[in-house]
Amino acid sequence: MVKTILQKEGFRQIITAADCSQSRQSFKEEKPDCVILDVSLPDGDGFTLLRELRTESPVPVLFLSARDEDQARLLGLGLGADDYITKPFLPLELVLRIKAILSRTYFPLDKGGDNRSRFYLGETEIDLDSGVVMRADGEQYTLTAKEFALLEKLHENAGKIVTIDSLCHTAWGENIYRYENTLMVHMRRLREKVEPDPSAPRYLLTVRGLGYKLDGAKDSK
Numbered sequence: 001m002v003k004t005i006l007q008k009e010g011f012r013q014i015i016t017a018a019d020c021s022q023s024r025q026s027f028k029e030e031k032p033d034c035v036i037l038d039v040s041l042p043d044g045d046g047f048t049l050l051r052e053l054r055t056e057s058p059v060p061v062l063f064l065s066a067r068d069e070d071q072a073r074l075l076g077l078g079l080g081a082d083d084y085i086t087k088p089f090l091p092l093e094l095v096l097r098i099k100a101i102l103s104r105t106y107f108p109l110d111k112g113g114d115n116r117s118r119f120y121l122g123e124t125e126i127d128l129d130s131g132v133v134m135r136a137d138g139e140q141y142t143l144t145a146k147e148f149a150l151l152e153k154l155h156e157n158a159g160k161i162v163t164i165d166s167l168c169h170t171a172w173g174e175n176i177y178r179y180e181n182t183l184m185v186h187m188r189r190l191r192e193k194v195e196p197d198p199s200a201p202r203y204l205l206t207v208r209g210l211g212y213k214l215d216g217a218k219d220s221k
Helices: 004-007 020-030 044-056 072-080 091-106 145-156 164-172 180-194
Strands: 035-037 061-065 082-087 118-121 124-127 132-134 140-142 161-163 204-207 213-214 218-219
Touching: 004 091, 020 044, 035 044, 044 061, 044 072, 044 218, 061 072, 061 091, 072 082, 082 091, 091 145, 145 164, 145 180, 145 213, 161 164, 164 180, 164 213, 180 204
Parallel strands: 035 061, 061 082
Antiparallel strands: 118 124, 118 218, 124 132, 132 140, 161 213, 204 213
16 A cells, blocks of 8 residues: 555655565665665564664664554654654655655755854764764764754754754654654764763753753864
């Protein structure tokens, strides 16, 4: 059904897989631009499969699952999924969310100037042009589409408070409803990539009751 929906919207290269085993093989052979993943699979679960995929690629992933519990949704997003839709769903909503993910990942708006550039948080270098975080110890991380959108928004407003509502709109194109906890998950994962000690952040700060602030960012020379 999902394949038929996407084909009607103009998507041409759609690869389907019935279980984890087929998914792993197809992923290695086809190298897809986006993955739509269910949680309940015949030979495993989508959460475990996502962990495996994330070791190989930062490809955007959208969960499409019958599991509507907040814990399942937050777990999926916490593992690095870019979005999570529950069944039953509106076909148009699925299409719009996929297009939004693909647009943010592969065709981000070029805002000119220094909005998308290299900058430092302490000794950690962030390259927004490539979406890569380079640590002083040599570790390198690739930002997911949502992490990129959030960090770019914060960098554009470096030193200023960016409200929760504004960040939710940036990442999901919607208002704050149902997304505040999801935002917290993405910010925690972002801190794991850019902060020396994620549990005691120095640069990506929480402003209680208001939002977040990027502090101490220095442009690359």
